[in-house]
Amino acid sequence: MLAGNDMRHVTITLMREELPRASLVLAELEAFAPDERPLLESELPEIPGQTFRARIRRAWGHLDRLEALLGELPKNDAEMPPLVLQREQLIEVDRWLAEAWEQCAPCDEDLHRLEDEFRELGHLEQSLNDFADLDIDLSRLQGEHAYLDMRIGSIPTDNLKRLREVLALSNHMILNVSGDDETVRVLIAGSREKSDVLDSVLHAAAFQPLAIPERFDDNPDAVREQLAEQRLELERKCDALRNRLANWRDTNRREFLRARQLLEAAEPYVALRGAARTRGTLAALQGWVPAKRLPHVEAMLKRQLALPFLISSRPARPDEEHLVPVPLQNRGLLKPFAVLVQQYGVPRFGEFDPTVLFAITFAAMFGMMFGDVGHGAVIVLVGLVLRKRIGAFTYLFVLAGGSSMLFGWLYGSVFGVEHWLHPLWIAPMTDPIYMLTVALGWGVAFLTLGSAIAIINRLRAGDQAGAIFGPGGVLPLVLYLALLIGLINLANGKGFPLVATAVIVLALVLLVAYQWQASNAPFGERFMTTLIETFEIVNGYITSSLSFLRVAAFSLNHVALSLAVFTLADGMGVIGHWITLVLGNLFVIVLEGIIVAIQTLRLEYYEGFSRYFYGDGQAFRPLRVGRTQSI
Amino acid sequence: MSRIADQAYLRTRLAIMSTNLLSPEQLIDLSQLPLDELSTRSGFDVIKGNNVAQRLATFERALMQTWLDELSALLRPLKGPARRLLTQWASRYELLNIKALVRGKIGQLPNEEIERSLFQLPGFLSLNHDELLNTDSVPELLRHLQKTRYNRIATQALRRYEERPDPFLLDATLDQQFYSELIDRARQLESPDRDETLDLIGRIVDRHNLVWSLRYRYNYELQASEVLYLAIDGGRILNRQELQHILQADTLDEAISVLPASLFGDKAVPKQILLIEAMLRRNLHDRARGLMRRSPSALTSVLAYLVLRFGDINTLYAIVHARIYGIDDAVLSDALDPLHREAA
Numbered sequence: 001m002l003a004g005n006d007m008r009h010v011t012i013t014l015m016r017e018e019l020p021r022a023s024l025v026l027a028e029l030e031a032f033a034p035d036e037r038p039l040l041e042s043e044l045p046e047i048p049g050q051t052f053r054a055r056i057r058r059a060w061g062h063l064d065r066l067e068a069l070l071g072e073l074p075k076n077d078a079e080m081p082p083l084v085l086q087r088e089q090l091i092e093v094d095r096w097l098a099e100a101w102e103q104c105a106p107c108d109e110d111l112h113r114l115e116d117e118f119r120e121l122g123h124l125e126q127s128l129n130d131f132a133d134l135d136i137d138l139s140r141l142q143g144e145h146a147y148l149d150m151r152i153g154s155i156p157t158d159n160l161k162r163l164r165e166v167l168a169l170s171n172h173m174i175l176n177v178s179g180d181d182e183t184v185r186v187l188i189a190g191s192r193e194k195s196d197v198l199d200s201v202l203h204a205a206a207f208q209p210l211a212i213p214e215r216f217d218d219n220p221d222a223v224r225e226q227l228a229e230q231r232l233e234l235e236r237k238c239d240a241l242r243n244r245l246a247n248w249r250d251t252n253r254r255e256f257l258r259a260r261q262l263l264e265a266a267e268p269y270v271a272l273r274g275a276a277r278t279r280g281t282l283a284a285l286q287g288w289v290p291a292k293r294l295p296h297v298e299a300m301l302k303r304q305l306a307l308p309f310l311i312s313s314r315p316a317r318p319d320e321e322h323l324v325p326v327p328l329q330n331r332g333l334l335k336p337f338a339v340l341v342q343q344y345g346v347p348r349f350g351e352f353d354p355t356v357l358f359a360i361t362f363a364a365m366f367g368m369m370f371g372d373v374g375h376g377a378v379i380v381l382v383g384l385v386l387r388k389r390i391g392a393f394t395y396l397f398v399l400a401g402g403s404s405m406l407f408g409w410l411y412g413s414v415f416g417v418e419h420w421l422h423p424l425w426i427a428p429m430t431d432p433i434y435m436l437t438v439a440l441g442w443g444v445a446f447l448t449l450g451s452a453i454a455i456i457n458r459l460r461a462g463d464q465a466g467a468i469f470g471p472g473g474v475l476p477l478v479l480y481l482a483l484l485i486g487l488i489n490l491a492n493g494k495g496f497p498l499v500a501t502a503v504i505v506l507a508l509v510l511l512v513a514y515q516w517q518a519s520n521a522p523f524g525e526r527f528m529t530t531l532i533e534t535f536e537i538v539n540g541y542i543t544s545s546l547s548f549l550r551v552a553a554f555s556l557n558h559v560a561l562s563l564a565v566f567t568l569a570d571g572m573g574v575i576g577h578w579i580t581l582v583l584g585n586l587f588v589i590v591l592e593g594i595i596v597a598i599q600t601l602r603l604e605y606y607e608g609f610s611r612y613f614y615g616d617g618q619a620f621r622p623l624r625v626g627r628t629q630s631i
Numbered sequence: 632m633s634r635i636a637d638q639a640y641l642r643t644r645l646a647i648m649s650t651n652l653l654s655p656e657q658l659i660d661l662s663q664l665p666l667d668e669l670s671t672r673s674g675f676d677v678i679k680g681n682n683v684a685q686r687l688a689t690f691e692r693a694l695m696q697t698w699l700d701e702l703s704a705l706l707r708p709l710k711g712p713a714r715r716l717l718t719q720w721a722s723r724y725e726l727l728n729i730k731a732l733v734r735g736k737i738g739q740l741p742n743e744e745i746e747r748s749l750f751q752l753p754g755f756l757s758l759n760h761d762e763l764l765n766t767d768s769v770p771e772l773l774r775h776l777q778k779t780r781y782n783r784i785a786t787q788a789l790r791r792y793e794e795r796p797d798p799f800l801l802d803a804t805l806d807q808q809f810y811s812e813l814i815d816r817a818r819q820l821e822s823p824d825r826d827e828t829l830d831l832i833g834r835i836v837d838r839h840n841l842v843w844s845l846r847y848r849y850n851y852e853l854q855a856s857e858v859l860y861l862a863i864d865g866g867r868i869l870n871r872q873e874l875q876h877i878l879q880a881d882t883l884d885e886a887i888s889v890l891p892a893s894l895f896g897d898k899a900v901p902k903q904i905l906l907i908e909a910m911l912r913r914n915l916h917d918r919a920r921g922l923m924r925r926s927p928s929a930l931t932s933v934l935a936y937l938v939l940r941f942g943d944i945n946t947l948y949a950i951v952h953a954r955i956y957g958i959d960d961a962v963l964s965d966a967l968d969p970l971h972r973e974a975a
Contacts, residue, residue: 054743061765105767112774156787166860169875200857204800206787 345615371407416562443548
C-alpha cells in the first residue's frame, strides 16, 4: 500500500566492454530505472558512449530514410540469431547503412525529379485546356519579340498578390490567371528592356516557365496525344525505378533486419546517459530496481555477462526519497484506476498509494448515485462489447456497472421501474432525508479516513507539524469529530455536550496559537491570516461534508429522471411509448452515467486526494528494448 | 482581451517580470565579466560542465526554460487571437533554427556543429530537428520541411534552389511568412489591442525591411524589384512605394540620403547599414519599454516585453558564446554596441 517502498538503489560494477550487453539485459527485464545523478563522479569521471550515441543517431537516420524510400520492412525475423551488441558490429552496421543510402539516394533524387516532371506535365495539360477556347498560338507567345517580353508559367498561389503589386511598379502586367489553391498559371507581359528585372522578380516568386510544345495551336489533338505519351513514358520510368528499389530491398532484407535489430539493442545503452560511468576499463551502472526483482536481475546478468561483475543494493536514503521512482499499478483490474490516479499525480515514495482505495470508493459512490440493475447491466455490456477499443478501461465499466447493479438491487430499481424488484434495502424516494443522512455519514467516514491517511503520510515524510496542525491533521480532525458529535447530540435534543465544547475550544486555541507563531507578518496581517487560516480549516471540513450530500441527491435524481421518461412515454401511443422508453433510458444512461462519473471523480480528487495525497512522485520508467525509451 | 481580471493579472505579471530585463548598460557590463561571474550575475548560475558543448547546453537550457516559464505564465489568461498572436511570436526561435539548419546544410557543416547553433525548444514550438539534421543535402532538407507547416515555403524554396541556390531567398521568405502571420493575427484583435500591437509590429517590420532591403540591394546587388518583392507588408512608415523610392538610388549613400527622417526621430541618420540597424533596434527597444509600461493595451505591453526579452536572450547568447569560445573583448563590444564605438 505504501508507494515504492520496496525500491532498492542498485550499483552494478562491471568491465566497460560489458556495458552495452548489461544495458540490453536490464532493458529486456524492464526492471531497472537509470539514476543519472553523478554519485560516482569522483571515482568514475567519464560518461561513456558519446561517440556511440552520435553513431547510433546517424545510423537510425539512414535506416529511417531507407525505409521511407523502400517501404516498411518486417520488424523482426525469427530465424535471425540473437545479437551480442559490440562496438565493431555497430560500426559495421553504421557503415553499411551509409553505403546503402548512398546507393539508393540517386534513385530518391530521380523519383523526386519525376514527380516534378509529372507536375509540370499537369500544368501543361491544364494550360492546354485554359487556352483551348482562345484563338491564339501559345508557342508564339513565348518566342522572341522585338519590344515585348512575355512569359507563361506557374507560381505558388500565395505569391500572386505580391507579384502583381511589384510588377505593377515596373509596368509589367499579369494577363491571365487560372489555377487552384496551390499553384496558379499566369501569362506575364512587359517591356523587353526590363527583362532582367522580370527575371529576378520571377525567380524570387518561384516562377516556373512552361515548356510549350511546338504546333501547340494548329493541332491540339496531336499535342494532347504527345502529352499522354509523355505521361506514359514518365510512368514507365517511375515503375522501373520502383522495381529496382524493390529488388534492392529484397536482396538486402537480412542486412536490414540485422541493422534494425542491432540498433534497437543499442538503444538501452544510449538511454543510460549519466547512469553509466567509467574510468579506463572499469564501469558502473546505477539505478533503481524493485526489491522483489533483484534476484532475477542478478541471475540474468550472471547468465548473460561473460566477465565478472559486482552488484550491490541499498534502500533509499532519507535525502533521496523524493527521487525514488515509484512503480505504478498498471496490471489487471487496477490499471484504469491507476491511470485516473496519475491524472492527479504520481504517489511520492513511501506515500500511501491510493489506487486500491480509489477503486473501491469510486465503484461504491458510482453505484450509490446511479443504482439500477438494468442500467448497470447495460454499462457492463457496453464495456465488454468495446473491450478491444477501450482496453483496460473495460474493468472500469464492469466495476462501475456491477456496482450500479448491486445498488439497483438494494434500491429495487430496474430501468427506473421500482415495482419489479423488492428493494433489499430502501427505495431512495421513500425516505429522502434518510438517504441524505446516510450520504452525510459516508462523507464523514470518507473524510476521517482521508485525514488518517494524511496524518500517516505527513509523519512518514517527517512533517510532524503538518501531521498535527495542518489541514486534515490530528487537531483539525479532533475538532471536526467533536463538532460532529456535538451537533448530532444537539439534533437529538440532548444539547451540546460539555466535553465536546471543551475539546473544540482547546483544539481551536492550539490551532490559533500554531498559526500565530508560524506567521512572521506584521501584527495586523498576522491577525488576519491566523483568523482566516483557522476559519478555513474548520470551514473546509464542514463544506466537504456537505459535498457528499450529492451522493444521495443523485440517487434521488435517478428516480426523478426515470419518472420523467415514464410520464413522457405514457402520453404517447403504443409505438411512441416504447420508442420513448428506449430513447429515454439511453438518455438517462449516457447523461447520468457521465455526470455521476464526473461527480465521483470530483469527490475523489478534491475531497480525498487534495486532503491526503502529495502526488508529486516520480513514475518508475524502466529501461526498455527498442527505440521508444521513456526515460 | 477585455476581462479586467485578465488585464490585472498580466499587468502584475509584467511588473514582476520586467525587473528581469537587462538595460543596454547592464548588458555591456555583463559582456566584460569573466564567465563564472557572468554566470552568477546574469541570473543563470548554470554555465557548468566538463566541456564547451556541455557548458553552452546547460546555459541554453536554463535560459530557454526561464523563457518558456515566462511565456506560459503570460499565455495563461489569454484565449483566441491574443493567444495565437503570442504563440506566433514565440515561434520566432523555431524560425531561427530553420535558418540555421538551411545555412548549415548549404555550408556543408557537420551535424554536430549545426546542432550547437540550434535553440533547444519544447515539442509544441519545434519541428523534429533530428529528422532535418539527418539529411544529406539542402533539397532533401527542404523535402522534409514540405511535410511540416512550412510546406509552402519549402516547395517554393525547392523550386528556386534547383534553379539558383540563394540561401537569403529562403531566409526572406521565412521572415515574410512569419510577419504576415503575425500581422494577420494582430488584425483579428479588437481595439485597442489591435491598433497598438499593429503599431509595434509595424516598427519591427520597418526595421527589418529597411535593413535587409539595403543589404540585398547594395551588398548582394539584387535588382530593386526583387528586393521589393522580398519586403514584408505591414510596415508603419515604409510602404512599398516608399521602399521603391529608396531602392531606386544607385548607391548606398544616395539611398541613405533619401531615408525618411521619421524613422530615426530627432537623431542624425547613420551612414552604415550596421549602424542603421543598431539605431533602429535601440529606437524599437525604447518604444517597446514605453509601451510595456504605458500602453492602454495589456496585450501590447506583453508583446513589448517579449520583444525586449528576445533581444536580451539573443545578446546573452552572444556574450556567453563569445566568452566560451574566447572571442576578443573588443570584437564583442563592437558587436554589442556599434553606435557607442561610432560616437567615440
